[in-house]
Amino acid sequence: MDEFCEREMVGPFKGVSSAVDSQSGSDRLEDEEAEHRQEIEAEAERQRVLLAEQEAAILEDRKKNKSKYTPIRNTDIPSNPVILPCQYAIRKMKSEDYCELFYFTNAGLEETSRATFTADEDALVMLPTSDGLHKWIPAGAARDPKVHMLKDENLTWEQFNEAAPCMISVMRENDWLDDRIDMHVAFWLALQNHRWWHDFNAHKQRALLLYQAQQQRRWHLSIGSSNSWSLAKINQDLLNKA
Template identity: 70%
Template sequence: MPLLAENPNLAIVPDFESNEHAEARAQLINDTVDEQQAADILASLWRIQNNSDKLRWDARLQEEARTAEAERRQAAEAEAQRQQTLLAEQEAAVLEERKKNKSKYAPIRNIDIPSNPIILPCQYAIRRMKSGEFCELFYFTNNGLEEASRAVFTADEDALIMLPTSDGMHKWIPAGAARDPKAQVVKDENLTWEQFNEAAPCMIALMKENDWPDDRVDMHIAFWSALQNHRWRHDFEVHKQ
């Protein structure tokens, strides 16, 4: 069946009563069919054919729509497959690049820039803070920290060194537990207020770093705060200070 060139839904019934269709009417005229009836019969036949053409036209449109949808779907699937292949190739290239240049892609921790000063007292003071033993405040003053920065420590703080004892004998002790014999340690009671203000916050920081119990840390803070806030501390008489 030939394809329709024009949409039959837009077709208009011809005027079968005109002279243009006289020959067609003549073929239908007889003793029982006159001119008008012949024109009506031709119009009816045209409508029957037009309705059939409409069905064919709609079927054609539906088929074309199905074909277009199938082509669109195939094209989309092909494009998706192409994109997936491209992505896989890119991921493989990135993995290969990361393998070749591991340091370039090493993870970076998203942390704030440290703003607190780094406190590095001598090994003796650090060991005391770790064990929770008494340690002079001097080691945490600016002078004490400066001396520690200039000192040369043994690589192993647990290495043993021999030192003389009060009874004149010699004893092996860990290097980290020994005082630097060259250090001029000032007793706590002889520190200036300025040195005390330098040392106290540093020692508190080392206590926290070495997991001192909170009540011990709070005790020192309360005690040192009491000294700082005592009325004699701020008296104009030097003797009271």
């Protein structure tokens, strides 16, 4: 009787236990599969972030080292050497800061070709300061003290006509915004086509160059502020005062 009761009682519980074990195994399998999916998704996200970081690093490197990624042109070696502006002028163009036109004239380019100033723009050079002391500064941020630089207002019209197209080319090479390049083209063409340029009065011709120098500096100082303006049109009132 006792054995019979025991069998009768144990039988149903064994079935329940088997069902519980089966359910536990199924839950465990689902948990493992969910965990595996999470690992796959996490790895995919990690790879996506890594790829994005690599692409961003390459893009930044392309910006900093344009020459490294510039394709080689399938042209013969030029008979005459290509003379580039000095590192000081190049750095100014890269940062879109004001730079004197002299560095883009034939005389300025010739000075660069003869200069012994270091070609490494990050190298430090010691130069005298306005207070009579000497200071270490990056070569690319310094003017070569041996170069006799002319201010824009002291250029001849011939030198101005040499420099303007050369500077426009360097602007394009350094990815200036199209509207800024177009503004400079319009500005300089307006000066060249102004009636004073053809005037017999030499003072009026000089006034155009002085106006160019003054307004070019003012415009660069205004960049980024709410008071910026376009140089494209000549302000005759300011020109009369130049």
